[in-house]
Amino acid sequence: MICEKIFRSRAGKTIILRVVEGRVEVTGDFFGSEEDLEKLERDLSSLRSSSARILGVDNDELLEKVRECFSHT
Amino acid sequence: MRLVIEAGAPGERQMALDEVTLHLLNQGIVDEIVRFWNFSPTTLTIGRFLSVNDWVNLELLKEKGVPLIRRFTGGGPALHDEFGEITWSVAVRSQDMMSVYRRIGEAMVLALRELGLEGEFVPINDVVVRDKKVVGMAGAQKGNAVLVHGTFMYATDLSLMSLIRVPKPKELVRGTPSSRVSNLSLLLGRKVSREEALKALLSGFVSVFRAEEGELTTLEIELSKQLSYKYTNEKWTFVR
Numbered sequence: 001m002i003c004e005k006i007f008r009s010r011a012g013k014t015i016i017l018r019v020v021e022g023r024v025e026v027t028g029d030f031f032g033s034e035e036d037l038e039k040l041e042r043d044l045s046s047l048r049s050s051s052a053r054i055l056g057v058d059n060d061e062l063l064e065k066v067r068e069c070f071s072h073t
Numbered sequence: 074m075r076l077v078i079e080a081g082a083p084g085e086r087q088m089a090l091d092e093v094t095l096h097l098l099n100q101g102i103v104d105e106i107v108r109f110w111n112f113s114p115t116t117l118t119i120g121r122f123l124s125v126n127d128w129v130n131l132e133l134l135k136e137k138g139v140p141l142i143r144r145f146t147g148g149g150p151a152l153h154d155e156f157g158e159i160t161w162s163v164a165v166r167s168q169d170m171m172s173v174y175r176r177i178g179e180a181m182v183l184a185l186r187e188l189g190l191e192g193e194f195v196p197i198n199d200v201v202v203r204d205k206k207v208v209g210m211a212g213a214q215k216g217n218a219v220l221v222h223g224t225f226m227y228a229t230d231l232s233l234m235s236l237i238r239v240p241k242p243k244e245l246v247r248g249t250p251s252s253r254v255s256n257l258s259l260l261l262g263r264k265v266s267r268e269e270a271l272k273a274l275l276s277g278f279v280s281v282f283r284a285e286e287g288e289l290t291t292l293e294i295e296l297s298k299q300l301s302y303k304y305t306n307e308k309w310t311f312v313r
Contacts, residue, residue, distance in 0.1 A: 006240050012197060014149075014243040016127055027124045027313050029243075031147035031170060031197070031212055037122060055147075055170060056197055 003069030013056030019069045030056035074105040074165075075287025076279065078271070081113025081155060084142035085304035088118075090289070090297040091222055092145045094164050099218035103293060107284040108162045109274060112153040116140045117236050120148040120211060124313045130238050139236060143310045146222065148198060148211030150237045157228035157256060159270050163282065164220040170212045173219045174198050176281055181208050184225070184277030188269070190260060198223075205255035226256040227270035 002019040009015050015028040024044040026037065032054035040059060043050035044066045050059045087110060097103040112118075117139050119128055125141070128150050134141060153160060167173050178194025185192035190202045200208035210223030234250035247253050257265045278284060303309050 006242055008242045008246050014240055016124065016240065027122055027127065029120050029147065029149035030122060032122075033214065034121075 005065045005069065007065070009056060010058045010061050011056045015057065015062070017062060017065055017069075019066065024066055026057075026062065028056070030054050032057070074107060074282055074284040076275075076284035077106060077108040077287060077289055079108065079110040081111045083114070084112050084116040084118065084140060084153075085301040086297065087112060087160070088142055088144060088304045089300035090293060091162050091164075091220055093293050093296040093300055094162070095145075095213060095215050095218055095220040097290075097293060097296075098164050098166065098220075099216040103290050104287070105165045105282075106162070106287070107278050107282055109159055109271060110162070111155060111158060111160045113155045114140065115155040115230075115233070116142055116153045117150060118142045118144050118153060119150045121145055121213070122147055122313065123150065125311055127240060128238050130236050134236050137233070137236065139233070141310060142304050143312065144211060144222075146211035146213040146220070148209070151209055151211070151224055152229065152233050152236060152250075153224065154226070154229040154233065157226060157230055159225045159227065159267065159274060160222065161225060161274065161278070162220060162222040163278075164218060165282075166217055167219045168214065168217055170214055170219050170221070171197070173212060173221050174210060177210060177221055177223070180274075180277040180281040181225070182277070183280055184273040185257075187273035187276050188257060188261065188265065190257065202255070202257075202260050205260065206253055207255055207257060207260070225270060225274055226254070227265040227267065228258045229254075229256045231256065231259075 005017045013030045018025045036052040040050045040052035181200040182192045192202050198210045212221035237250045
């Protein structure tokens with residue numbers, strides 16, 4: 001694992017973000033569909049802004065966290 | 074909208090039934106529903122997107138012999154005491170989960186008022202009394218249908234909250250589950266019975282959702298029997 005970030009999102013949910021071999025995994029107590037979560041993880045892995053709709057998650061906040069992970073490696 | 078009151082059943086049946094109802098409602102095959110039920114035996118559930126290892130005290134779970142079920146809905150872990158909670162489900166035609174949470178919050182505030190408590194809906198998905206959580210809810214959307222299910226803790230054994238592990242950032246903001254969560258009996262300083270809690274819930278939900286006595290369809294019952302295997306399968310439970 002390259003990086004792990006555990007935090008409360010701006011939208012008030014607990015997010016656990018892990019970067020493993022260049023792939024981003026997002027888990028937490030948010031609400032959405034499996035399809036949207038997969039899209040979010042793919043976009044974050046490519047350091048792209050995501051249009052995935054997940055209640056309790058701020059996509060741009062996650063992207064910032066992923067960038068922090070990659071900038072420290 | 075149908076109103077269905079059921080007795081307790083294992084978590085795999087309850088989750089499968091809610092998932093089937095959501096799919097069938099989205100297809101226009103069944104009507105909207107409010108259902109009151111409970112887990113039997115006492116069960117720990119976790120949200121669709123949680124990692125088991127991050128949120129569950131697995132050793133204690135094994136020691137206590139409490140089943141673990143991964144829900145198809147998002148949200149956090151929830152302890153469902155067979156003898157201290159009424160569990161409920163609401164499935165409606167909607168594409169806006171937040172508005173469904175708000176309507177249920179309204180029903181819950183009315184139910185709590187019936188018992189003499191002032192409740193408050195706290196977005197995204199909690200209802201609190203004097204800053205203590207007594208209701209949690211979790212939803213999922215499929216197309217044009219939203220299903221939200223949740224707890225109404227009238228006498229939940231709070232010592233079992235130690236089955237839940239909480240990541241530090243959440244604990245710093247919200248406290249431990251045993252300090253943050255309460256039940257209606259504790260808040261009122263007297264024993265609240267299941268019958269009394271159910272009567273209050275009925276009053277709140279019927280006013281907000283205009284539900285009338287109804288039944289599950291044969292299709293819901295049959296399909297949920299077929300789907301229940303998913304919820305006892307470790308590949309699903311430990312998918313994250």
